[in-house]
Amino acid sequence: MSAAFSIEPRAPATAEEEAYRHIQRALRVGRYKSGERLIPEDIAAEIGMSRMPVREAFRRLASEGLVVLRPNRGCVVAGLTLDELYETFEMRSVLEGLAVRLAMPNLGEDEIDDLERLLDRMERAGQSSSSDWVIRHQEFHGSICALSQRPKLIRQISALHAVIEPYMRIWFDDVDKPLSAREEHATVISALRSGDARHAERVIQDHILDTAPLLAEFVTPNRTMNAGR
Amino acid sequence: MSAAFSIEPRAPATAEEEAYRHIQRALRVGRYKSGERLIPEDIAAEIGMSRMPVREAFRRLASEGLVVLRPNRGCVVAGLTLDELYETFEMRSVLEGLAVRLAMPNLGEDEIDDLERLLDRMERAGQSSSSDWVIRHQEFHGSICALSQRPKLIRQISALHAVIEPYMRIWFDDVDKPLSAREEHATVISALRSGDARHAERVIQDHILDTAPLLAEFVTPNRTMNAGR
DNA sequence: GATTGGATAATTGGATACAAAAATACTTTT
DNA sequence: AAAAGTATTTTTGTATCCAATTATCCAATC
Structure with missing residues (x-):
């Protein structure tokens, strides 16, 4: 049975990848709600890494429209009008x-x-x-x-x-x-x-x-x- | 006359933004060719910043399909089959x-x-x-x-x-x-x-x-x- | 009482430093 | 001489540190 286009199954090779999946999953499940602010340090602590890979994950998520990134203003979960x-x-x-x-x-x-x-x-x-x-x-x-x-x-x-x-x-x-x-x-x-x-x-x-x-x-x-x- | 969907005109607010535009423009103009490897340090030196914002720019460019990023293998310009x-x-x-x-x-x-x-x-x-x-x-x-x-x-x-x-x-x-x-x-x-x-x-x-x-x-x-x- | 101004705290952005992985060059062995 | 293994160099990934920007709080003024 094909797995459709769910998240790729292989283990994360880098911390950035792990952060990316973690956040994406949390968004999927509705754990982070629309408009909520995502604090890099908190997420980093949650997974057990530093802020840097989390920041990089933010960029990808922003490209995909899942979060909004404003300079010096941090990262918030994107909501749709x-x-x-x-x-x-x-x-x-x-x-x-x-x-x-x-x-x-x-x-x-x-x-x-x-x-x-x-x-x-x-x-x-x-x-x-x-x-x-x-x-x-x-x-x-x-x-x-x-x-x-x-x-x-x-x-x-x-x-x-x-x-x-x-x-x-x-x-x-x-x-x-x-x-x-x-x-x-x-x-x-x-x-x-x-x-x-x-x-x-x-x-x-x-x-x-x-x-x-x-x-x-x-x-x-x-x-x-x-x-x- | 409308500017269509060209690159947004306002000045870059962050170094990452500057790196992103720099690379995107270079790709547009064909200065970086398909399959070519993009060395973060070189690009950083070109614009006058450290590797870090360039790395982050890579993530966005990868999301858009302009470059390919493989773990521990760096960044290469995406070519289409x-x-x-x-x-x-x-x-x-x-x-x-x-x-x-x-x-x-x-x-x-x-x-x-x-x-x-x-x-x-x-x-x-x-x-x-x-x-x-x-x-x-x-x-x-x-x-x-x-x-x-x-x-x-x-x-x-x-x-x-x-x-x-x-x-x-x-x-x-x-x-x-x-x-x-x-x-x-x-x-x-x-x-x-x-x-x-x-x-x-x-x-x-x-x-x-x-x-x-x-x-x-x-x-x-x-x-x-x-x-x- | 509301609003503006300024000081302080919190947070983000970026650079440097360090560790881990991959690529390369060099032996050594067959 | 070719191949494999090993050491060295290069490059990537992550953490920490510092500077800059923004948010918060409190007081002063209207």
Whole structure:
């Protein structure tokens, strides 16, 4: 079973890498909340290293839009405005649309069966913990993207997922809706089964764009705290 | 006249920022060539600072795919394989397509006139230096994207342009073709004038995908030196 | 009572110093 | 003479230190 585009499994070779994963994971899980200030010394102490590798990790995270870095003002967890939330979903829609279109030639019966298994896992996970559901949901989308065999595209989509994941978690925590989610994603699978690449592209685009408004209420109304680097 | 998505004009507030711009510019201009090793101490000495801010700049550049950073092995200028070149253009096509579609409502007669002026400037620049043409070409595409008013999207497209810019330069150096280029881009403008957002989206997608094969011959055949971070 | 000014404390940015890893040159051995 | 192992040099990674910038606190003034 493919691991989709989750975090790479091999052990960190450097302290910077360790810091990067530590912070990324914390953001994923929602341990650091939007707008919160990240103090290098604290994080460094947490992992058992000095500030320097943590600082370097900040740069990478800032490039990916997960934190905001202002000169002499430190590092804060990036929050999305409403506009930015929609923008992120617009980008996801075309990029994942592309991924689906390119994945089509590599999509056989076996792959579709795998996706259906993932869908089941997603639903089961949704009954217990919202965290698990979000992870499985990522895995589902990631598995489709992985079939495109486009490393840069996959990486980019993964970065967008990382940005919206905290909001997905809050949304799912609010009320559980594994049933409607299942139907939504089942639609995607049957589009894949049709064999029509352009049609499947449109379907996943619509699926993604439909998701955005659901999360809208969990976002700072607008222009409160911008993330533009 | 809008400055498109060129480098932000304000002075660098930190040494890291200065190093980042210095290296980015050098890569743009082709002063550091693909596969070349970037020695932190040399660059630091060039700008007059220590290795540390340069290292941090490396992280950001690596996130954007401009350099490759391997643990204990230093920093080398990223080169695209043929697959990666096509992949980059595929991503550009959908992202710029999205930008054009979203720009449509903000596109009046004045904006189209501006674009036509940019097209003239591009052609004139093409007669003198290939460097200037590439810059103007960026400006043209950037101006369209800017009208979408989507900061993250614009930034992302800009990053993709930065990756392919060196190849554009080499290609244009090889033989001058400002004439065919003019026709290509004029087609885009008339699509914008049609007012049909989806049609304009398709036209720019096609325009971008048509460009990729032209640059193909200036790229390391394949799998020689990968850039996946 | 609110606001401005200044002193002090906390935090960030950058340079230097040190340790660890990799690359290189040099033997030594077969 | 080729290959392998070893020592030396170079380079990278991290920690510590110092300077510069920003935030906080308190008093003075309006």
